[in-house]
Amino acid sequence: MTTVKICGISDAAGFDAAAAAGAEMVGFVFYPPSPRAVTPEGAAALSARMEDGPLRVGLFVDPTDEEIAAALAAVPLGLIQLHGAESPERCAEIRARFGLPVMKALGIGDAADFAALEAYAPVVDRFLLDAKPPAGASLPGGNAAAFDWGLTAGRVIPRPWLLAGGLTPETVARAIRQSGAAGVDVSSGVERARGVKDPGRIGAFVRAARDAAQAG
Numbered sequence: 001m002t003t004v005k006i007c008g009i010s011d012a013a014g015f016d017a018a019a020a021a022g023a024e025m026v027g028f029v030f031y032p033p034s035p036r037a038v039t040p041e042g043a044a045a046l047s048a049r050m051e052d053g054p055l056r057v058g059l060f061v062d063p064t065d066e067e068i069a070a071a072l073a074a075v076p077l078g079l080i081q082l083h084g085a086e087s088p089e090r091c092a093e094i095r096a097r098f099g100l101p102v103m104k105a106l107g108i109g110d111a112a113d114f115a116a117l118e119a120y121a122p123v124v125d126r127f128l129l130d131a132k133p134p135a136g137a138s139l140p141g142g143n144a145a146a147f148d149w150g151l152t153a154g155r156v157i158p159r160p161w162l163l164a165g166g167l168t169p170e171t172v173a174r175a176i177r178q179s180g181a182a183g184v185d186v187s188s189g190v191e192r193a194r195g196v197k198d199p200g201r202i203g204a205f206v207r208a209a210r211d212a213a214q215a216g
């Protein structure tokens, strides 16, 4: 089954829609400049809406240990997503210090960008392969930009991975077919305004990803 992560959950309607649709993961953005940012207390309140449900993923950008600790003190995160310029050494340190799996986000623009995966593979549990931020973008992710999905087709990626970047309910099936991804991540494509999730589009995205996987 395709793993689906709905990222940038910042309100109850978005959280409830992702959980009701059966998304495997929801992402909380602990990065204040983002329009999707939540505080640890805000994420805790959202997470408390359901006892089990999706894995709670904490998204950080070049975090200090204190920032991660503050989030973990409030929310039962099951996965730490690192979406900045964290080195393999820093990923290993965070993974060991907090005892949680780490997903490293890497920007893909062309085939040469896959070389970076080798150094990270021993020290992370997953990859999130995303588009590089477009020129002038102020955020390292969540930019509704896609990369060429054919770049991952038939390629051996040394850890489980999610495809991200510019996916929508309308394109996710094609993206899965072309990329060979076993997991997908979305933020902008399920919003009705920047930073505001659309429950209907969340449901449509999860259904489209499931249907694509069944169609094989």
Ligand SMILES: O=C(O)c1ccccc1NCC(=O)[C@H](O)[C@H](O)COP(=O)(O)O
Residues within 6 Å of the ligand: 007, 008, 027, 029, 031, 034, 035, 036, 059, 061, 083, 128, 130, 139, 140, 141, 142, 143, 144, 145, 164, 165, 166, 167, 185, 186, 187, 188, 189
């Ligand atoms: O979403 C953000 O605001 C964000 C801010 C800073 C770093 C990363 C961010 N998002 C990372 C994600 O995992 C997004 O879901 C991923 O980049 C795909 O985004 P989109 O192209 O908008 O679907």
